[in-house]
Amino acid sequence: MNTPVEFLLWVRGPGFDIALVVLLIGILIRLLEVLILGRKPDYSEPRGAELGSGLRTVITRTLPEKGSFRRSPFTVVGGYIWHIGFFISLFLFIPHIELIHATTGLSWPGIASNLVDAVAAVTIVTLVAMLFSRLSHPVKRYLSGPEDYLTWLVTILPMITGYLAYHRMVDPYPLVLGLHILSVEILMVVFPFTKLMHAFTFFIARWYNGAMAGRRGVQS
Amino acid sequence: MQKLQDIAVRVEGKDSANPPVNHSNATPVMHEVLHSLKQLKERGVAATIDLKSIPFGPGDEEELLHHLGCGEVSIELQSLGKSRICETLYPGVWLIDHYNAAGERVALSLEINRVPEIVKSQPEDISDAIIRLEQQLNPDSSA
Amino acid sequence: MAEELKPITKTLGESLRESGVSRRGFLKFCSVTASMMALPPAMVPAIAASLDKAKRPSVIWLSFQECTGCTESLTRSHSPTVENLIFDHISLDYHHTLQVASGDAAEAAREAAMHENEGNYIVVVDGSIPLANPGFSTIAGISNLQILEETVAGAAAVVAVGTCAAFGGLPQAKPNPTGAVSVSDIVKDKPVVNVSGCPPIPTVITGVLAHFLTFGSLPELDSLGRPKVFFGKSIHDRCYRRPFYDKGLFAETFDDEGARKGWCLYRLGCKGPMTYNACATAKWNQGASWPVESGHGCLGCSEPNFWDAGGFYNALSIPDSDVIRQAAYVVGAGVAIGAAAGALNRSKQAKAASEHETVTIDDLDKRS
Numbered sequence: 001m002n003t004p005v006e007f008l009l010w011v012r013g014p015g016f017d018i019a020l021v022v023l024l025i026g027i028l029i030r031l032l033e034v035l036i037l038g039r040k041p042d043y044s045e046p047r048g049a050e051l052g053s054g055l056r057t058v059i060t061r062t063l064p065e066k067g068s069f070r071r072s073p074f075t076v077v078g079g080y081i082w083h084i085g086f087f088i089s090l091f092l093f094i095p096h097i098e099l100i101h102a103t104t105g106l107s108w109p110g111i112a113s114n115l116v117d118a119v120a121a122v123t124i125v126t127l128v129a130m131l132f133s134r135l136s137h138p139v140k141r142y143l144s145g146p147e148d149y150l151t152w153l154v155t156i157l158p159m160i161t162g163y164l165a166y167h168r169m170v171d172p173y174p175l176v177l178g179l180h181i182l183s184v185e186i187l188m189v190v191f192p193f194t195k196l197m198h199a200f201t202f203f204i205a206r207w208y209n210g211a212m213a214g215r216r217g218v219q220s
Numbered sequence: 221m222q223k224l225q226d227i228a229v230r231v232e233g234k235d236s237a238n239p240p241v242n243h244s245n246a247t248p249v250m251h252e253v254l255h256s257l258k259q260l261k262e263r264g265v266a267a268t269i270d271l272k273s274i275p276f277g278p279g280d281e282e283e284l285l286h287h288l289g290c291g292e293v294s295i296e297l298q299s300l301g302k303s304r305i306c307e308t309l310y311p312g313v314w315l316i317d318h319y320n321a322a323g324e325r326v327a328l329s330l331e332i333n334r335v336p337e338i339v340k341s342q343p344e345d346i347s348d349a350i351i352r353l354e355q356q357l358n359p360d361s362s363a
Numbered sequence: 364m365a366e367e368l369k370p371i372t373k374t375l376g377e378s379l380r381e382s383g384v385s386r387r388g389f390l391k392f393c394s395v396t397a398s399m400m401a402l403p404p405a406m407v408p409a410i411a412a413s414l415d416k417a418k419r420p421s422v423i424w425l426s427f428q429e430c431t432g433c434t435e436s437l438t439r440s441h442s443p444t445v446e447n448l449i450f451d452h453i454s455l456d457y458h459h460t461l462q463v464a465s466g467d468a469a470e471a472a473r474e475a476a477m478h479e480n481e482g483n484y485i486v487v488v489d490g491s492i493p494l495a496n497p498g499f500s501t502i503a504g505i506s507n508l509q510i511l512e513e514t515v516a517g518a519a520a521v522v523a524v525g526t527c528a529a530f531g532g533l534p535q536a537k538p539n540p541t542g543a544v545s546v547s548d549i550v551k552d553k554p555v556v557n558v559s560g561c562p563p564i565p566t567v568i569t570g571v572l573a574h575f576l577t578f579g580s581l582p583e584l585d586s587l588g589r590p591k592v593f594f595g596k597s598i599h600d601r602c603y604r605r606p607f608y609d610k611g612l613f614a615e616t617f618d619d620e621g622a623r624k625g626w627c628l629y630r631l632g633c634k635g636p637m638t639y640n641a642c643a644t645a646k647w648n649q650g651a652s653w654p655v656e657s658g659h660g661c662l663g664c665s666e667p668n669f670w671d672a673g674g675f676y677n678a679l680s681i682p683d684s685d686v687i688r689q690a691a692y693v694v695g696a697g698v699a700i701g702a703a704a705g706a707l708n709r710s711k712q713a714k715a716a717s718e719h720e721t722v723t724i725d726d727l728d729k730r731s
Contacts, residue, residue: 005667005669005672006671008679009672012673012681012682013682016683017689020682020690024690024694024697025696025697025700027697028697029701030701032701033704036705037705037712038709094608094610095680098611098629098630098678102630103681103686105687109611112609171586172637172666177679177680268404270398270404273398274644275644276603277625277656278603278625297387299387300388300392318391318395324649325649329394338387338391342387
């Protein structure tokens with residue numbers, strides 16, 4: 001791997017294969033080991049339905065809660081901004097849709113590249129502000145461990161390298177494109193083994209909380 | 221085997237069923253021309269747009285030249301090959317089309333000016349003309 | 364032969380005036396030159412002032428491991444015609460394909476030009492230099508490496524024409540049997556301008572020579588040593604098909620509806636996003652067309668390693684593997700390992716339950 005082009009070929013060839021294998025196997029292990037464990041059978045007579053309450057809770061706990069919004073508005077708003085920005089950058093940027101289409105056959109309409117560019121800039125700034133808040137707020141700082149900083153880093157790296165690649169701020173282009181793909185591969189490898197797994201498990205946890213409350217006939 | 225004449229050929233812009241493909245790169249140039257024309261009127265500043273530096277798609281250049289058209293003045297220059305200079309339908313906007321001795325186009329530009337610079341007689345050429353004319357009128361004195 | 368070569372002292376302005384070219388003709392020449400150098404038309408007066416005083420530079424052209432495509436390209440440059448440029452405005456003293464002299468006379472011409480223009484001549488190189496064995500490519504029995512080192516020693520600058528000279532090109536493609544290297548791998552103490560492309564655009568070759576002729580200096584270069592005026596923007600950024608890319612409209616094959624409508628060729632392997640060149644504006648064959656306009660993606664021929672850049676028809680950033688098939692295998696393996704991990708957890712849970720002891724008040728009393 002002596003040249004930028006060889007580096008690009010490695011990250012989009014063997015590098016991507018390794019990352020994909022680790023990501024898929026990792027996600028399946030993490031999900032199955034939780035799901036197979038199951039819960040003890042509940043022999044009590046249900047006082048309400050599980051389904052409606054479970055689904056409702058998946059949605060209601062995704063919306064900001066009044067109390068926490070009043071106590072820490074920055075964390076709530078910042079969290080929303082960068083999550084939405086990250087999803088727009090990932091799934092509505094036309095070259096990304098093109099990649100997904102070429103590899104899986106799935107496709108959907110994207111939005112204008114310069115709009116994604118603006119969203120990405122806002123997302124990066126918000127992520128930096130979130131880190132600053134985490135470091136400066138005594139409670140947040142106390143609660144943060146190395147994993148929190150690692151997940152922050154692997155999340156912002158694809159955003160930054162993507163921004164650099166789009167604006168051609170690093171020369172030569174195959175190098176910065178390769179770095180962008182590599183940063184995503186790092187995210188894919190780290191994903192299943194850190195709290196980034198919440199992208200899958202939050203459905204399960206919220207569903208379970210809601211379903212349990214529904215069965216007991218209480219509000220969730 | 222398919223014969224060459226069996227391959228359907230669609231000629232763009234030949235009839236209303238096949239209109240020319242518009243890559244809409246002519247419009248920004250027209251805006252630049254308008255801006256330069258205003259500058260010429262208000263401040264007397266001339267400008268030149270090198271049409272060979274614009275990434276035209278197929279048909280864009282033709283569309284631009286079609287829009288500009290040809291107006292009242294046409295000039296033909298014979299120096300290092302032919303050059304066709306004409307004022308477009310918009311006075312003050314000149315199309316300058318340079319060819320080399322082999323008849324190949326070597327430059328194509330728009331000049332926004334009262335008269336294109338290259339049309340004006342050049343001081344060096346005027347000096348040369350004076351010398352030559354004097355020689356002709358007084359063939360003895362120059363010897 | 365060598366004795367007949369004399370350094371030319373007349374300026375370009377003088378020689379044009381003597382051959383009966385008017386000032387107006389000279390101005391026309393200058394505006395064509397400005398257009399060719401990709402400089403703004405506002406530069407024409409400055410170009411005229413410099414060209415008026417310019418002297419014909421001596422050029423020595425060396426051809427190494429090449430296919431003569433670069434020379435073919437140059438001789439098809441049309442603005443101004445190559446005859447104009449080469450024979451009127453530069454003094455091409457050595458080019459073993461174009462020159463009349465051969466054998467010892469040819470080499471004598473090279474040596475005379477080097478001697479008489481010591482420190483001022485330009486060396487143009489096309490082709491890469493083999494280092495694995497000097498015998499792989501020789502001229503008059505002299506190895507490419509030796510002739511390059513000895514000719515460059517007294518040069519003002521070196522212009523590496525074509526991707527082979529600039530970056531190694533085809534000879535350097537895997538497995539690089541001749542150990543080919545680029546000019547800049549060898550020449551370290553002289554300015555080297557890379558005019559890459561396979562072949563380079565003819566007006567870009569003449570544009571660089573015209574820049575040297577006009578200003579007596581080399582144009583501003585990018586990080587790969589290429590003149591920024593021609594290589595400053597990517598093919599992608601100047602492509603007239605770019606709006607289709609931004610809208611997500613792509614041709615899937617070379618004869619589908621998208622291809623006929625002139626949509627973006629990214630999916631067909633276009634290397635426009637990583638390639639820097641002037642094709643979109645300078646175009647080819649006297650401005651007739653260029654690869655993307657003709658319906659084929661850019662091959663990236665002006666970039667290093669373009670032969671080994673993962674296939675001409677593979678999209679730039681799309682993974683090479685069959686992702687669906689790979690994912691199917693991986694999901695199988697993941698399910699197996701996940702099931703095993705789940706079973707392990709269950710047995711751990713069962714074990715914990717079986718080892719669970721009931722604690723009574725009495726037990727607690729005893730312990731405390």
